Amino acid sequence: MEPISIFLSLLIATIILSLSLLKLVSSRHAPLPLPPGTMGWPYIGETLQLYSQNPNIFFSSKVKRYGSIFKTQVLGCRCVMLASPDAAKAVLVTNADLFKPTFPASKERMIGKGAIFFHQGHYHANLRKLVLRAFMPDAIRNIVSHIEAIALSSLQSWQPRHLITTFHEMKTYAFNVALLSIFGKDEVSYRDDLKTCYYTLERGYNSLPINVPGTLFHAAMKARKKLGEILAEVISLRRERKSDDSNLLQSFMSDAEGLSDEQIADNVIGVIFAARDTTASVLTWILKFLAQNPTVLHAVTEEQEAIMRSRENKGLSWEDTRKMPVTTRVIQETMRVASILSFTFREAIEDVEFQGYRIPKGWKVLPLFRNIHHSPENFTDPEKFDPSRFEVAPKPNTFLPFGSGAHSCPGNELAKLEILVLVHHLTTKYRWCMMGPQDGIQYGPFALPQNGLPIKISLKE
Numbered sequence: 208m209e210p211i212s213i214f215l216s217l218l219i220a221t222i223i224l225s226l227s228l229l230k231l232v233s234s235r236h237a238p239l240p241l242p243p244g245t246m247g248w249p250y251i252g253e254t255l256q257l258y259s260q261n262p263n264i265f266f267s268s269k270v271k272r273y274g275s276i277f278k279t280q281v282l283g284c285r286c287v288m289l290a291s292p293d294a295a296k297a298v299l300v301t302n303a304d305l306f307k308p309t310f311p312a313s314k315e316r317m318i319g320k321g322a323i324f325f326h327q328g329h330y331h332a333n334l335r336k337l338v339l340r341a342f343m344p345d346a347i348r349n350i351v352s353h354i355e356a357i358a359l360s361s362l363q364s365w366q367p368r369h370l371i372t373t374f375h376e377m378k379t380y381a382f383n384v385a386l387l388s389i390f391g392k393d394e395v396s397y398r399d400d401l402k403t404c405y406y407t408l409e410r411g412y413n414s415l416p417i418n419v420p421g422t423l424f425h426a427a428m429k430a431r432k433k434l435g436e437i438l439a440e441v442i443s444l445r446r447e448r449k450s451d452d453s454n455l456l457q458s459f460m461s462d463a464e465g466l467s468d469e470q471i472a473d474n475v476i477g478v479i480f481a482a483r484d485t486t487a488s489v490l491t492w493i494l495k496f497l498a499q500n501p502t503v504l505h506a507v508t509e510e511q512e513a514i515m516r517s518r519e520n521k522g523l524s525w526e527d528t529r530k531m532p533v534t535t536r537v538i539q540e541t542m543r544v545a546s547i548l549s550f551t552f553r554e555a556i557e558d559v560e561f562q563g564y565r566i567p568k569g570w571k572v573l574p575l576f577r578n579i580h581h582s583p584e585n586f587t588d589p590e591k592f593d594p595s596r597f598e599v600a601p602k603p604n605t606f607l608p609f610g611s612g613a614h615s616c617p618g619n620e621l622a623k624l625e626i627l628v629l630v631h632h633l634t635t636k637y638r639w640c641m642m643g644p645q646d647g648i649q650y651g652p653f654a655l656p657q658n659g660l661p662i663k664i665s666l667k668e
């Protein structure tokens with residue numbers, strides 16, 4: 208071969224080799240693709256498609272088209288939505304340190320920036336320990352009789368009125384139980400003031416955050432300031448009185464790391480906020496599902512009447528509430544079907560490689576609890592209300608009514624307890640029927656039967 212041909216062959220071989228190496232290196236460093244999906248219009252994205260219809264239609268049509276991980280843009284935020292149990296677990300549990308909780312700034316201003324849900328890391332872990340200490344079974348077993356007294360007086364106040372709005376009444380019940388678990392049973396003098404201010408704060412919660420006189424937001428911010436003052440007074444009284452009760456305020460005040468009064472107030476308001484509408488919505492759905500399913504109502508009533516007979520005029524005990532498997536399954540199935548929190552929010556704190564896709568820093572990530580609870584892959588005949596399905600434990604990560612991982616609900620035992628106590632007295636003493644249209648669902652933001660479920664209630668003969 209001519210030297211020139213040898214030179215040319217070597218040159219071509221070197222070029223081919225370099226090009227292939229270059230391709231290999233660049234493919235190793237090629238960024239992963241974004242998840243499939245559409246981002247809609249600039250800024251408004253697909254907000255209208257999401258909110259102009261039942262949100263489930265939006266989510267399920269996306270899942271059908273793009274699979275269980277898809278991107279979209281709503282309310283000015285670029286989002287990745289996750290509809291598979293594994294993906295939800297990866298964000299909430301396994302890689303929780305890469306995804307921080309995220310809320311609009313106006314919500315942080317209203318509740319208080321020191322509240323548990325806004326944090327990660329050491330401050331969050333310490334608060335969580337204090338909250339769990341006050342709401343674990345050993346702490347709340349001592350307040351069963353006080354919860355029972357609140358349940359009985361609520362039911363007695365409904366009955367003479369005949370027609371009530373279930374959600375409204377359940378909110379009052381859940382508020383009173385929340386105050387009991389936070390402050391204990393004794394201090395009552397400031398409760399009315401707390402209630403007035405909290406209700407004003409709540410009215411502003413979903414309003415436009417415009418802080419000028421005359422707006423709901425402005426009234427809410429004033430009420431928030433007053434709440435802080437009332438709570439500072441309660442804390443200072445409590446310091447003088449010294450108590451060894453096991454309620455939440457005591458747990459916060461005895462923290463070795465020393466929370467400031469402001470941080471305590473932020474967390475007291477945060478817990479009322481987390482405890483109230485959630486528990487009241489679940490209770491409202493329970494009354495609806497029981498009224499629509501007479502066989503289930505009959506089974507619950509039989510279980511509760513047996514407990515009533517066995518307790519021979521004594522009040523309910525913690526042990527009684529552990530012997531309610533049928534009612535417990537009704538609560539589980541209600542939380543699955545109603546999925547009152549359709550999803551939660553996190554934000555990627557850096558670019559994250561996630562199950563073959565890239566989630567850019569700052570994007571919101573939403574595990575879709577409702578889709579997971581309503582997927583036929585996780586629950587057979589998912590639209591059917593069938594508490595007996597919980598006779599067998601659900602597959603891992605498919606049942607997340609209280610979330611999962613570092614931010615999962617620390618109040619779940621208290622929520623279940625107060626629901627069991629109310630259902631015990633309701634089903635053993637009262638009957639009720641639903642009034643008005645019964646198929647609609649409102650999202651505000653929790654899923655709720657239309658108009659808060661108006662019912663007629665009367666004492667059993």
Ligand code: HEM
Pocket residue numbers: 308323324325335338342385388477478481482483485486489547548551552607608609610611613614615616617618619621622623
């Ligand atoms: C049936 C009623 C309830 C439901 C369905 C519920 C649901 C949830 C869910 C899904 C989360 C996690 C949210 C997330 O990961 O972003 C959560 C967090 C939380 N819940 Fe509940 N909850 C209920 C009742 C309560 C009660 C009664 C309390 C307190 C007495 C409470 C206190 C909290 C707190 C403080 C957090 C934040 C925890 C953290 O960030 O570490 N919840 N709840």
